[in-house]
Structure formats: structure tokens, C-alpha cells
Amino acid sequence: MQSRTPVPRASGRPRSAAADAAILAATREALVELGWSKLTLGDVATRAAVAKTTIYRRWPGKNELVVDAVAELFDELRLPDRGTLAADIEGVVLQFAAILARPEAKSGLMAVVAESTRDDALRERIRASIVDRQKRLVLEGRARAQTRGELPPESDPEEASRTVDLIFDVVAGAVVHRTLVSAEPADEEWVRGFTRVLLLGLAGASDTPNSAEPAGSRAAGAARVGAGGTP
Amino acid sequence: MQSRTPVPRASGRPRSAAADAAILAATREALVELGWSKLTLGDVATRAAVAKTTIYRRWPGKNELVVDAVAELFDELRLPDRGTLAADIEGVVLQFAAILARPEAKSGLMAVVAESTRDDALRERIRASIVDRQKRLVLEGRARAQTRGELPPESDPEEASRTVDLIFDVVAGAVVHRTLVSAEPADEEWVRGFTRVLLLGLAGASDTPNSAEPAGSRAAGAARVGAGGTP
DNA sequence: CCATTACGCTACGACTCGTAGCGAAACCAC
DNA sequence: GTGGTTTCGCTACGAGTCGTAGCGTAATGG
Numbered sequence: 001m002q003s004r005t006p007v008p009r010a011s012g013r014p015r016s017a018a019a020d021a022a023i024l025a026a027t028r029e030a031l032v033e034l035g036w037s038k039l040t041l042g043d044v045a046t047r048a049a050v051a052k053t054t055i056y057r058r059w060p061g062k063n064e065l066v067v068d069a070v071a072e073l074f075d076e077l078r079l080p081d082r083g084t085l086a087a088d089i090e091g092v093v094l095q096f097a098a099i100l101a102r103p104e105a106k107s108g109l110m111a112v113v114a115e116s117t118r119d120d121a122l123r124e125r126i127r128a129s130i131v132d133r134q135k136r137l138v139l140e141g142r143a144r145a146q147t148r149g150e151l152p153p154e155s156d157p158e159e160a161s162r163t164v165d166l167i168f169d170v171v172a173g174a175v176v177h178r179t180l181v182s183a184e185p186a187d188e189e190w191v192r193g194f195t196r197v198l199l200l201g202l203a204g205a206s207d208t209p210n211s212a213e214p215a216g217s218r219a220a221g222a223a224r225v226g227a228g229g230t231p
Numbered sequence: 232m233q234s235r236t237p238v239p240r241a242s243g244r245p246r247s248a249a250a251d252a253a254i255l256a257a258t259r260e261a262l263v264e265l266g267w268s269k270l271t272l273g274d275v276a277t278r279a280a281v282a283k284t285t286i287y288r289r290w291p292g293k294n295e296l297v298v299d300a301v302a303e304l305f306d307e308l309r310l311p312d313r314g315t316l317a318a319d320i321e322g323v324v325l326q327f328a329a330i331l332a333r334p335e336a337k338s339g340l341m342a343v344v345a346e347s348t349r350d351d352a353l354r355e356r357i358r359a360s361i362v363d364r365q366k367r368l369v370l371e372g373r374a375r376a377q378t379r380g381e382l383p384p385e386s387d388p389e390e391a392s393r394t395v396d397l398i399f400d401v402v403a404g405a406v407v408h409r410t411l412v413s414a415e416p417a418d419e420e421w422v423r424g425f426t427r428v429l430l431l432g433l434a435g436a437s438d439t440p441n442s443a444e445p446a447g448s449r450a451a452g453a454a455r456v457g458a459g460g461t462p
Numbered sequence: 463c464c465a466t467t468a469c470g471c472t473a474c475g476a477c478t479c480g481t482a483g484c485g486a487a488a489c490c491a492c
Numbered sequence: 493g494t495g496g497t498t499t500c501g502c503t504a505c506g507a508g509t510c511g512t513a514g515c516g517t518a519a520t521g522g
Contacts, residue, residue, distance in 0.1 A: 035349040036345055061479095181357075243468070
């Protein structure tokens, strides 16, 4: 995943895969103990029992290293079929919240996102190794819900894409804000309430794809909501 | 707001209010040009035409200085009465998005939030000078909507508090995620879609305050939605 | 006039950064 | 084996930042 193989190397001493793992693990350890700002590559090198130069040969700098170290935390995200869209959402949101609650994710993720506002390459790295993996779950859950009949099949593909993006920003944003800014746990009770709001909102919005009205009024259509569920 | 008057000082040379303003303005300027990571207090001092020691006499460090500098950006947030809850939400979300789109807010805000995960005092400072000011708008908008009859009067005060917290995390989180992570503009079209989902979700959720069910099923009640609006 | 506090300036040790240079180690092709 | 190639660990280095101390000066109140 983070193999920085520049080109299909011909010969020479191969890079130690163990060193990669040790460096990333040491980075997470340092994130827990020191946090982002006090984390130094020299310290990571010591923890990983490698030379500082070895790290610089593989990663451009602290930003990229932390992105890869944090990205591995999200590898465990799964979307088991829990029977209903609501249950699926609650399950994956709870997983996401559990990862975000870990100190290495907290202090590392937001810091690199902040840095990415002035570094397009870094943002692309975050997108590829963290964000896209999360967004794929949204797509998967949506497809599953369509199979169940809980959501109508996508009519306009572009509209569907916008909706997925919206869902993703709402879900990930809400959990992140709850965890990091409000500094309160995204526990089961909160996730239940959040899922209810999200689901009702999406179901209601799906009948009125778009409109020029300044929003408001329309509402009656919301009755055709979360069909399915506890059948 | 950022007056760091330790105690009601008796005598001596008073602190220059102009210096405070110059330092905060210089901080924002440096955030735009350099970003968070390359911003140094020495540079800020030069830009503000003050001595570096003057900054250290007023702020503990870079984190707190940036919090105060960014906080001033949110002073302009207003909640004019636009007639409907939907319009009110859209208006304030657009304002919020406009502030977040500014580079000094982007690079500064997320960085201090990241730091606040390991610094309780810093988080409290952020809460007091930035977050609470935003949350007050949610309360104000809710009260206004209740007056209009768009939302039922709060029955259980604790339940109402949880709802306000949820709304706040969803709104602020979604806009932040859209702007910083997805790196796409929270323009009028996006805000319209977001408001529609949020409003339908809240209206639908308001009849079924809470339940032990794993969510899903319930939906019919959603018809008693956004009453009022374009009367 | 005097006590008190803020200010500008200089200088300082401590620390981190990212790189360069070296010899040794590990791999491949022959 | 032997030679070529790449990585590794180690040391050392200049550059830059941090946060503080010390000093003389400026501005206020009693």
C-alpha cells in the first residue's frame, strides 16, 4: 500500500518490508505519546530501530509518513450486512467512531488534513489512501439498500453521485466534529439519533430530486420514507 | 475578547490595544501566505512591527494566538430572519462556508483543533471563542422556528439539548468536511441539498423522540413535517 | 518624583530539520 | 565466486526555530 517502489527495480539490496512496518508502527506509537506537534522523525527512527536517513529515503516528510501510518487504522473498516440500511449505517458509523476515538487517529488525521489545505499532493495522498476507502463503503451500502428496495434505483447518475458525496460529507463530517470539536463520544445513543435523522432526510429528499424553490414547504412526500426495515 | 488581563492591574504602562490588533492581523496574514506549519512567531512579530517578546507576554504560544486570530473571522456570523427555517439555515450555512473558504481559516482552524486533542486548555479556548458563538446561532434559529410553528416547542429540555448538539455537529461537520477534506465548494446548490436533507430528517425525527428499536421501520409519522414555510 | 508595568532590542542554549558522506550488507547476473 | 547495484546504519553538519533572560527606555498612576 505504501510501497514507494519508484520503478521496477532490477537489482540491488531490496528494501526491508519489516522496516516499513516498524516505522509506521513507531509513528503511531509516537502519535499516541507525543501528539502531532511534538513528533519528530528522529524519535520515530529511534523507536523503529532504524536510521533517520532510512525514513527520509521512503517518505518525503512527516506529513506523508503520518498519512500512511493513520491510513492503516482504517483498513479494518468493514460493512457487514445487518439486514437494513439503518443497521448498516449504524454499524459502520460506530466503527468509524471507534477508530477516530483512538488518540493516534485524533492527533494525526486532523493535522494532516490541515496541512493538506496548502499541499495538493498531500491532499491527493489522503484522498487515495483514506477518504476513498471510506467512500467506497457508502457506495456499497447504497447498492445494498437498492437491492433490498429501501432506496430507489439511481435514475440520474450525476444526481446519484452528488447524493453520495453529500452523504459522505455529512456522515464523516458529523462524526469527526462530534469526536474532535465537541469532544464527546459518538456512542450508540448518538449514532442512533444521527442515523434516524440522516435516513429520514434522505428518504424524504429522494422523491423531490431538486427544485428551484428556496426549500421549506415540501414535506408531504416524506411519507414514502424508509420502506423496508424490520420486515 | 482576547484581552488577557490577568488581574485588574493597578498601575503601570497599559498594554497597547493597537498592538493586539496588529498582531492578530499579522497572524492572519501569515496564515494566508505561509500556512500553519511554516508560520513562526518571529515572522508575525516582524509583520506586526512589534518585538517577539511582546507576543509571548500576551499569548502562551502559537496555538492560542492562532485561535484568537481565527476567532475574529467568525464575528461576522449573523442570523437574519429570512422567513422560514429552511431559508435561515441556508443563509447561515452559506456564511459559515464563506468564512471556511478563506485560506487563513482553512489552514489555521483545523490545525488548532488537531492540537486541541492533546491540550484541554486549548480545546476550552476554542470552545469559548469559536464554537459557542456558532452554537448560539443554532439555538436562536431553533427558537425562531418554534415561534413560527415550524418546530414543536421543546418538551423534554434534555432531549432538546441533545438535538441541538446533534444539529450542530451535523451542520458544522458537514461544511467543514466538504470544504477541507473533499476540497469542493459549499456553494448554493450544495447547501440547498444539504438543508433539504437536514430539515426533512429533523422534522421526521421530532415525532419519535427516541425508541429502543434499532431504527429503520418508523417513517409514516414523517408526514407531520415542515409545517409552515411559504405560508 | 517614584513605583510599576509594558515595550523594543539583543543574545543565548537547546532543539529539530533535512542532507551529505562513508563503509558495510544484501541482493542479482554472470 | 565476482562484480555491479541498491539499501542500510552511522556520524556530522549548517540552517532555522524556539522560548527565555537581561537591559535600557517609555508610559501610566499615586
